[in-house]
Amino acid sequence: MFQVFSKKTIQGVEHSGQFARFFAQSVSASASSCLQASSYSMVWAQMNVIGVHSVPVIMITGAFVGMTLAIQAYDQLAGMGLEEHLGVLINISVVKELGPVLAAVMLAGRVGGALTAELGTMNVTEQIDAVRSMGTDPMRYLVAPRFLACVFLTPFLIIYADLLGILGGFFVSVVQLSINSRAYWQFSAAGVELWDLSIGVIKGFFFGGAIAAVSCYKGFTCKEGAHGVGQACTEAFVGSFILILALDFALAVIFKAIYGTIWPIRILLL
Amino acid sequence: MTEQGEQTNNVMIRLDGLIKKFGNNTVLDGISLAIERGKTTVIIGPSGCGKTVLIKHLIVLLRPTAGRVFLKDKRIDDLPERRLDKVRTHYGFLFQGGALFDSLTVFENIIFPIKQHTRQVGWNELEELVKAKLALVGMDGFQSYYPARLSGGQKKRVALARAIALNPEVILYDEPTTGLDPIRADIINELILKLQKELGVTTVVVTHDMTSAYKIGDRIIMLHNGKIIADGDAEHIHHHPNSVVQQFINGQLSENDLAALRLGGTKFQTQFLPRDFE
Numbered sequence: 036m037f038q039v040f041s042k043k044t045i046q047g048v049e050h051s052g053q054f055a056r057f058f059a060q061s062v063s064a065s066a067s068s069c070l071q072a073s074s075y076s077m078v079w080a081q082m083n084v085i086g087v088h089s090v091p092v093i094m095i096t097g098a099f100v101g102m103t104l105a106i107q108a109y110d111q112l113a114g115m116g117l118e119e120h121l122g123v124l125i126n127i128s129v130v131k132e133l134g135p136v137l138a139a140v141m142l143a144g145r146v147g148g149a150l151t152a153e154l155g156t157m158n159v160t161e162q163i164d165a166v167r168s169m170g171t172d173p174m175r176y177l178v179a180p181r182f183l184a185c186v187f188l189t190p191f192l193i194i195y196a197d198l199l200g201i202l203g204g205f206f207v208s209v210v211q212l213s214i215n216s217r218a219y220w221q222f223s224a225a226g227v228e229l230w231d232l233s234i235g236v237i238k239g240f241f242f243g244g245a246i247a248a249v250s251c252y253k254g255f256t257c258k259e260g261a262h263g264v265g266q267a268c269t270e271a272f273v274g275s276f277i278l279i280l281a282l283d284f285a286l287a288v289i290f291k292a293i294y295g296t297i298w299p300i301r302i303l304l305l
Numbered sequence: 306m307t308e309q310g311e312q313t314n315n316v317m318i319r320l321d322g323l324i325k326k327f328g329n330n331t332v333l334d335g336i337s338l339a340i341e342r343g344k345t346t347v348i349i350g351p352s353g354c355g356k357t358v359l360i361k362h363l364i365v366l367l368r369p370t371a372g373r374v375f376l377k378d379k380r381i382d383d384l385p386e387r388r389l390d391k392v393r394t395h396y397g398f399l400f401q402g403g404a405l406f407d408s409l410t411v412f413e414n415i416i417f418p419i420k421q422h423t424r425q426v427g428w429n430e431l432e433e434l435v436k437a438k439l440a441l442v443g444m445d446g447f448q449s450y451y452p453a454r455l456s457g458g459q460k461k462r463v464a465l466a467r468a469i470a471l472n473p474e475v476i477l478y479d480e481p482t483t484g485l486d487p488i489r490a491d492i493i494n495e496l497i498l499k500l501q502k503e504l505g506v507t508t509v510v511v512t513h514d515m516t517s518a519y520k521i522g523d524r525i526i527m528l529h530n531g532k533i534i535a536d537g538d539a540e541h542i543h544h545h546p547n548s549v550v551q552q553f554i555n556g557q558l559s560e561n562d563l564a565a566l567r568l569g570g571t572k573f574q575t576q577f578l579p580r581d582f583e
Contacts (some may be wrong), residue, residue, distance in 0.1 A: 165404035
């Protein structure tokens, strides 16, 4: 029992170390790719696959989040006669938490799974070794374009999710629940600050990095055979999901501290 | 120049006491080997004996647990990946399954190493280059095909064209004839001979196909239990006194194994059962 626990702990530490090293290499390769114009075409191609193709599914996710929030929260607020404040609740939840997190989770499923499957198949068919054998760094050729595309496009996708979440909430609140449109927007504008919108978007950079790093790592280390690739995809999604939630918590703590320190004196700073 | 000096100059790749372990399993156990320039060296051995692990050490796709790898007298196994990228342009590597990039056409596969290492090559020049490389392996006209549309033999020929795209000094072949019918396997053998003759490259082939080994090998090395147990030309290997070598080259089980098989036993005494080293 103790031996099994010890073995699992050692394996866990070993995997964490390998992942940290892989992440550092990804960041380094991505930074050098940013400085090489020849890499831009590869980044552009990945942006199309990862970003543009994800827009519809992210918009659908955002819309349903907004609409569901409106339905769920209406009864509580209406009971207190505060239904016109529904916009504040929906919009702050969407832009600060649910939009970024659910958009990232959706991306982890759609993009992360595809990245792991693609790189995992390349790994087991020796295509990654082939890249190395031709004197090319697979981190620069395969990981960096995907990492950069995820890091830079996840915030934009979150903006799409936020936009549709806001519109979805507005549609249900005003059209279905007959809340006064003017009051809805007035309370929303008063309750949601630029800060709330910003931190949701900033989270996107971290979530995008986490999805790309975990998915590429799992693809690069996947075991042979169809089972190996399938298992790597599952692990990539679960790993990305947990990392997104953990990052969300950590960033919430950090942003809260920053908000508490800087936001009250922002007028003095500007 | 001394005789020793001439010998050193003639060596393209040298392995010195190479040991490779995966966990507790020792796959290569102190291999020392000098591969001659311009010759074809064939490494034979049963499946799972570590032939692929050995050939991947020649280009440092795997790092040794102990021992050293030299290319033209320069140690390469301790170089960082960034510096190895440059070293690897001296090699062409034909992988067992071809390892062509699925998402790229034949043309794009072949220009991949050229684009990575050559600056400002014109499109017409690239087209001419790809045509010439494909013509060498008898695959001109397949430029627009994706690998999924090619047969096993065609994939290996295209992979070979890609392997020679940078005019390497060394070509490494990992099981080049595995999975091919005898005719297509012979086409690959002929291509290996042709490239060796026309390009004057140093060739290292890993195989368990004895027909292929006898046909193309200037020198044949047999690997068993992580050690070299036979080393010489085809004639030497053919008449080697070691029973393990004879068993392997004749593709025959020992009398004891045959008896065990007839009795329905599962405990074969043969030393050729593949080892699970990963």
